[in-house]
Amino acid sequence: MAAWIIIVGCVFHAVLWKSTRWPTLLSIPLTLFVLLVWKVLLWPFVFSPLRRLPEPKGGHLLTGHTHLVPNERSGMPHDEWINEIPDVPLVRYRMRWNKEVVFVTSAPTLAEVLVQKNYEFSKPASLRRGLGRILGVGLIVAEGQEHKTQRKLLMPAFSHRHVKNLYPVFWEQACRLVEVLEEETGKTGQATLDITDWLARATLDILGVAGLGEAFDTLHHPDHEICTAYRGVFEQRRPAGRIALLLMMARHVLSPVLPQRDPISVATETLTGVARRLIANKTRQTGASASGGKDIISVALSSGQFTDRMLENHLLTFLAAGHETTATTLTWAVYALCLYPKVQERLREELRQSLPMQDSAVTAESLDTLPYLQAVCNEVLRVYPPAGLTRRIAVRDTLVQGQFIPAGTELAIVLRATNLSTRLWGADAREFRPERWLKTPSGGGSTSNYAFMTFLHGPRSCIGQGFARGEFACLLAALVRAFTIELAEDGPIVIETGLTSRPRGGLKVRLTHV
Numbered sequence: 190m191a192a193w194i195i196i197v198g199c200v201f202h203a204v205l206w207k208s209t210r211w212p213t214l215l216s217i218p219l220t221l222f223v224l225l226v227w228k229v230l231l232w233p234f235v236f237s238p239l240r241r242l243p244e245p246k247g248g249h250l251l252t253g254h255t256h257l258v259p260n261e262r263s264g265m266p267h268d269e270w271i272n273e274i275p276d277v278p279l280v281r282y283r284m285r286w287n288k289e290v291v292f293v294t295s296a297p298t299l300a301e302v303l304v305q306k307n308y309e310f311s312k313p314a315s316l317r318r319g320l321g322r323i324l325g326v327g328l329i330v331a332e333g334q335e336h337k338t339q340r341k342l343l344m345p346a347f348s349h350r351h352v353k354n355l356y357p358v359f360w361e362q363a364c365r366l367v368e369v370l371e372e373e374t375g376k377t378g379q380a381t382l383d384i385t386d387w388l389a390r391a392t393l394d395i396l397g398v399a400g401l402g403e404a405f406d407t408l409h410h411p412d413h414e415i416c417t418a419y420r421g422v423f424e425q426r427r428p429a430g431r432i433a434l435l436l437m438m439a440r441h442v443l444s445p446v447l448p449q450r451d452p453i454s455v456a457t458e459t460l461t462g463v464a465r466r467l468i469a470n471k472t473r474q475t476g477a478s479a480s481g482g483k484d485i486i487s488v489a490l491s492s493g494q495f496t497d498r499m500l501e502n503h504l505l506t507f508l509a510a511g512h513e514t515t516a517t518t519l520t521w522a523v524y525a526l527c528l529y530p531k532v533q534e535r536l537r538e539e540l541r542q543s544l545p546m547q548d549s550a551v552t553a554e555s556l557d558t559l560p561y562l563q564a565v566c567n568e569v570l571r572v573y574p575p576a577g578l579t580r581r582i583a584v585r586d587t588l589v590q591g592q593f594i595p596a597g598t599e600l601a602i603v604l605r606a607t608n609l610s611t612r613l614w615g616a617d618a619r620e621f622r623p624e625r626w627l628k629t630p631s632g633g634g635s636t637s638n639y640a641f642m643t644f645l646h647g648p649r650s651c652i653g654q655g656f657a658r659g660e661f662a663c664l665l666a667a668l669v670r671a672f673t674i675e676l677a678e679d680g681p682i683v684i685e686t687g688l689t690s691r692p693r694g695g696l697k698v699r700l701t702h703v
């Protein structure tokens with residue numbers, strides 16, 4: 190329809206051209222006005238097939254819910270809406286220019302969108318472009334048949350059997366983190382530090398060894414090029430609103446005369462260089478098709494199905510998707526344990542009884558069977574999912590729970606909201622209560638398989654879930670066994686959302702050696 194308005198506007202303009210010298214003064218503003226009325230009022234309120242879906246309260250006639258959603262990717266305030274709106278499968282909210290977004294609220298609807306009709310929805314092109322710059326054109330960005338093929342080829346590297354064998358590697362790296370933190374605490378046995386950077390380096394080192402068979406050792410070398418590059422990507426403060434617009438325009442106008450050297454381009458250049466070098470080394474060491482290594486890239490390499498370019502992209506994807514998410518989860522775990530010292534104490538007791546300090550042999554069996562450790566890990570992942578929201582676009586006209594969804598409609602899958610839904614988790618859904626997992630370890634007492642969304646579900650769920658859970662449990666266990674942890678600063682935490690939702694400005698804690 191918008192295209193028709195523009196065509197009619199052009200015809201109008203041509204007719205006026207013959208009769209007046211200043212046709213643009215009338216035709217252009219008029220066409221824009223009609224376009225605006227169509228987009229902001231007529232489509233969303235009169236013609237859209239989604240117009241009868243329930244909406245959250247507080248929507249403005251012209252600007253929709255934009256003012257209520259300053260940080261959409263964090264999954265807030267969707268986590269409140271889900272408990273305020275009656276039990277319906279889909280909810281509509283409106284963003285800038287009344288652009289409609291469909292919020293998927295019920296478990297059967299999530300099953301339909303993520304599993305039964307997964308390939309009828311794709312990630313938005315803008316998201317794929319943005320992620321592709323940082324993650325490479327790997328699994329996260331691939332769509333349709335290409336995604337199916339790549340996922341099938343990579344699955345063996347993430348199989349349970351394979352990830353189980355990586356636990357000793359995770360544990361060794363976790364003990365190295367404790368060692369460097371012990372150096373920080375020194376003779377007094379106490380130190381105050383920002384834990385986020387240490388955790389990001391620990392998870393990067395784990396991915397280096399377990400993903401590539403390569404020791405980055407960023408724990409001892411914080412200025413390692415890979416570390417500096419990721420800081421450039423993840424700590425990019427984006428200017429907001431008009432300033433961002435002005436910068437974008439300036440960059441566009443100056444791009445013919447200025448080289449494109451924004452910090453993300455510089456960082457991705459470095460990362461691509463590192464990935465290329467690592468893969469060349471690995472191929473040289475092991476031969477192009479046969480490899481005996483336990484790490485993910487060796488397992489992928491041994492399939493003989495990947496070109497160097499494909500491996501490079503996958504490597505970049507695993508490094509970025511894998512280390513930042515787990516580091517953010519660990520940061521939230523530390524935060525939660527500071528807020529709930531009794532939980533921290535109980536966890537330490539279990540760890541010190543089951544994993545004596547001198548015991549260096551830790552296996553998947555020894556960690557996966559510690560009930561309170563598993564309960565704490567599950568509860569942190571539920572209450573603080575590092576990715577709060579993911580989007581999908583309908584690639585063709587389709588039906589969801591009987592509701593017509595036109596091609597191009599944007600769907601919001603709000604992981605955080607589902608994880609905190611009282612309908613799925615009970616009245617205490619918003620409370621941090623690891624005990625809920627002790628009685629029913631598989632589902633935490635929720636009423637649906639789709640209640641826990643942190644790793645998503647279906648063919649596009651997190652391929653690294655087992656890997657992430659293993660390293661998370663090892664790092665948290667080693668940390669809590671060795672230190673008591675308290676918040677070093679009072680005051681509320683502000684959540685900042687980039688690739689993940691994490692505390693703005695890091696998390697300052699006081700570590701005391703136990």
Ligand code: HEM
Nearest residue numbers: 328329507510511514515518579644645649651652653657
């Ligand atoms: C706590 C840690 C992690 C969390 C919470 C997490 C969460 C997620 C989520 C929600 C998705 C779906 C994104 C979307 O479709 O919009 C995803 C996809 C993915 N994750 Fe993770 N992830 C974690 C760790 C890891 C690790 C350690 C790796 C690899 C070593 C990894 C690799 C991937 C890949 C490759 C995909 C794309 C899968 C596909 O599209 O088929 N993730 N992750």
